Amino acid sequence: MKRLCLIVSLMIVLFGSVLVLDTYRATLTVQAQAEPHAQAAQLKTYLPFISLSVPTPTPTPPSRIKARSGIHMGNRGIGTDWPITAFQLITGTVQGIFPAATVVQSSQLFNFHRSTSAPCRIDYVKEVRAQHLYDYLNMAIQHGTMVVIRITPSPGNFTDYNDLGNHHILLIDASLPGADYCDPKNAEKFRDILDIANEMEAVYTWFMKQTWFTQQGGHQNQLYFEPANEPNQEWYTESARKASDHGKTLMPNADNKDAWIAMDDYFANLYQLAKQRKPPLLILAPPMAQELYGETFQLETCNRQSVHVEGDPNSIKTGYDFMEKTYDGGTFDGYSWHNYWQETHEQWEGQDIENNCTSPVRPTMPVNDHVYEYFPRWMQQNITWSLKPRFITEAD
Numbered sequence: 001m002k003r004l005c006l007i008v009s010l011m012i013v014l015f016g017s018v019l020v021l022d023t024y025r026a027t028l029t030v031q032a033q034a035e036p037h038a039q040a041a042q043l044k045t046y047l048p049f050i051s052l053s054v055p056t057p058t059p060t061p062p063s064r065i066k067a068r069s070g071i072h073m074g075n076r077g078i079g080t081d082w083p084i085t086a087f088q089l090i091t092g093t094v095q096g097i098f099p100a101a102t103v104v105q106s107s108q109l110f111n112f113h114r115s116t117s118a119p120c121r122i123d124y125v126k127e128v129r130a131q132h133l134y135d136y137l138n139m140a141i142q143h144g145t146m147v148v149i150r151i152t153p154s155p156g157n158f159t160d161y162n163d164l165g166n167h168h169i170l171l172i173d174a175s176l177p178g179a180d181y182c183d184p185k186n187a188e189k190f191r192d193i194l195d196i197a198n199e200m201e202a203v204y205t206w207f208m209k210q211t212w213f214t215q216q217g218g219h220q221n222q223l224y225f226e227p228a229n230e231p232n233q234e235w236y237t238e239s240a241r242k243a244s245d246h247g248k249t250l251m252p253n254a255d256n257k258d259a260w261i262a263m264d265d266y267f268a269n270l271y272q273l274a275k276q277r278k279p280p281l282l283i284l285a286p287p288m289a290q291e292l293y294g295e296t297f298q299l300e301t302c303n304r305q306s307v308h309v310e311g312d313p314n315s316i317k318t319g320y321d322f323m324e325k326t327y328d329g330g331t332f333d334g335y336s337w338h339n340y341w342q343e344t345h346e347q348w349e350g351q352d353i354e355n356n357c358t359s360p361v362r363p364t365m366p367v368n369d370h371v372y373e374y375f376p377r378w379m380q381q382n383i384t385w386s387l388k389p390r391f392i393t394e395a396d
Contacts, residue, residue: 070101072394073133076108081130091139098143103226103393105152106203109133119180122198125206138212146222148284148336148393149203151196153188154228156235157266161190164243166251170235170262172269193266197274200225200281224282226336226393227270231263232319233289254293256308260319268325271332284336285326287393293319295374300345302357302365320376329382338394341369349373 071090076082089096113126128134137147155161157171159178171177174194181187181195207213207223228234232254240250252258267286274281288294293305296318307322309315325331349368354377356364366373372380383390 070099070103070391070393072103073105073108075105076130081132082136084132087132087136091136092143098140098145100144101146101148101391102137102140103148103150104133104137105150106199107152109137109149110203110206112199112202114181114184118182119176120182120184121195122181122202124202138210141213141222144222146224146389148224148226148391149200150226150229150393151199152229153191154196154231155188155190156228156231157190157192158235158239164239164246164250165248168236168239168243168250168252168259170259170266172262172265174273193270193273196227196270197277200227200274200283201278204278204281220280221282224284224334224389224391226284226286227267228286230289230338231286232259232292232294235263237289237292254307254319257310257317257319257322260293260307260322264323264325267323268331282333284334284391285332287336287338288319290338290340290371295320295371296354296376297357297366297374299369299371299374300366302363318376320379324378327379327382329386329388332388334389334391335383335386336391336393337371339369339371339392340394340396345369352377 073082090099092098107129109128109130111126111129112122113124114120115123137145141147157175157177158164159169159171160167161177171192174192176192177190179186179190187195203225204220204223208220236250236252236254236259240253243250252262254260271283274283291298291305293307295305296316297304304316305318306316307319309317320327327335345368347368348370349366353366353373356366372383375383
């Protein structure tokens with residue numbers, strides 16, 4: 001999803017609490033404190049406020065912040081690196097502190113070597129691509145920062161990758177859609193689950209071979225992987241737009257249960273394959289784009305986001321309802337989602353949105369933009385009571 005803030009990207013890490021926000025804003029930065037709605041403990045969650053370079057109405061000492069703060073490192077052009085000065089405010093000095101977690105795209109951090117034999121899948125990390133970023137991660141990991149590696153590119157594995165249309169079939173195994181990766185540009189068009197698993201294994205192996213990681217404070221539990229980014233949008237909605245530009249209709253699209261069933265099978269199979277090959281890998285359930293048929297209602301409304309279910313025109317199931325293998329809490333090693341708020345809509349609803357919207361006496365529309373509260377009930381429960389880590393890897 002396109003970020004609403006072009007200056008800084010944010011993320012949140014949750015362990016023992018559900019997200020509840022009270023807004024506190026300063027120029028270029030946002031601080032928001034979370035309180036769990038359950039009896040759980042007294043953990044709090046902070047939307048990132050880790051730089052002390054910007055004057056605020058009430059300066060907060062570093063010892064009282066960080067908590068669950070994080071930063072998404074964003075994008076850099078090919079052949080460019082992050083300037084060293086970009087890290088000065090988040091390196092544990094009087095100007096700022098190390099984040100609790102950070103998100104980095106794999107293709108921004110490393111260059112990969114592919115086998116010279118067809119189908120030319122990834123076999124290992126060839127070299128560091130962005131040395132300044134890598135050096136920063138070196139320091140941050142040794143200070144306890146967790147790193148979420150977002151696999152990029154991750155375009156899905158569709159049979160119609162070269163001619164999008166009404167047979168948009170996602171291959172859910174290690175099959176290839178008629179071409180291979182010997183032309184490296186093809187990896188931007190399709191990727192099977194084995195190639196994605198190989199990349200995660202290659203990154204993990206690289207870090208485990210680094211003395212600074214294994215002997216100077218790093219731990220494998222600090223390294224997580226996101227297998228894709230907003231596939232309901234990138235694999236379906238954006239593909240539908242491209243198909244429409246050529247006078248075609250994408251089928252299925254994100255408004256159809258078949259798309260979500262296919263994604264569920266793809267990610268469940270990917271997880272199983274990757275863990276078979278490298279059991280210590282920690283893989284997060286992929287983040288979906290908000291307000292695109294995943295949640296029960298569109299934010300701040302009682303307008304349902306149900307998907308088309310053939311033969312059941314009255315179905316109120318959402319896309320997530322067809323992805324229980326991915327989001328049931330028993331498969332992946334943690335949760336990841338994105339959350340974009342409108343200013344002044346960060347407060348916690350505190351009530352069951354489903355009940356409020358469907359009340360026969362007095363339906364009440366929600367007023368907040370907390371995506372979590374719009375998830376199906378079963379998914380909220382899995383997230384709330386899970387002992388696995390939970391990350392909001394994009395927020396604004």
